[in-house]
Amino acid sequence: MKKLPYILSLLVLLSAFFSTPSVQAQDRKGWSPQAKGAxxxxxxxxxxxAIINKRNRPVGGIVGGVAGGAIGYGVGKHIDNKQKxxxxxxxxxxxxxxxEAEYRRxxxxxNASKxxxxASAQATAMPVNSLVASNAASSAAYLPNDAYGNAAHPYGTSEYRRKSW
Structure with a gap:
């Protein structure tokens, strides 16, 4: 007679478990570093x-757990900040x-348009007028670098030049 409530509760639990429709698993995120540390x-x-406080182990366990959780949370927060x-x-x-890639393109x-x-300028006659030549020279904002991207040229990458300044 004493086992009847346990058997009935087991039957109710199993029927509730197997009668519910299957639910798709949600995307679960992992634990945060703060939670893991805590x-x-x-x-x-x-x-x-509990080991240290031999007279009253439950109190020692609670105090140690709270202190350890706080310290663990702080360590987890530090790890999370490093990851960010x-x-x-x-x-x-x-x-x-x-x-850098856009600059190189x-x-x-x-260079391709130049x-x-x-090539088209060589096919036509060059103007002798000095005004036209000076305007063409002043329109270029930078000096041409013919060795740009050439690995055989010393310091062919701009990385070294940028860091060497």
Whole structure:
């Protein structure tokens, strides 16, 4: 007679478990570093507090657990901040690489148009007028670098030049 409530509750539990429609699993995020640190620190602190306080182990476990959880949370927060900083630096490096690649593409386009303009200018007669020649020279904002991107040329990459200044 004493087993009847246990058997009935087991039957109700099993029927509720198997009669519910299947639910799709949601995307679960992992634990944050703060939560991991707090749990690990809390468990370690509780164990250490219970071992240290021999007269009243439950109180020692509670005090140690609270202190260990707080310290573990702080360590987890530090780890999370380091991960965010690494992600920020990686994003900045990707953005700088994209800017550098766009700059190189712009130079390549300018060199290609310069070569096509030079080829068409050689086919036509060059003007003798000094005003036209001086305007063409002043329109170029930078000095041409013919060795840009040439690996055989010393310091062929702009990386070294940028860091050497």
């Amino acid at each position: 749990v690990i620190g809390g468990l370690g602190g509780a164990a250490a507090g 900083e690494r992600a920020r630096i990686a994003a900045a490096n990707r953005a700088a690489a994209a800017r 712009a130079i390549a386009r300018a 070569k096509s303009n030079a």
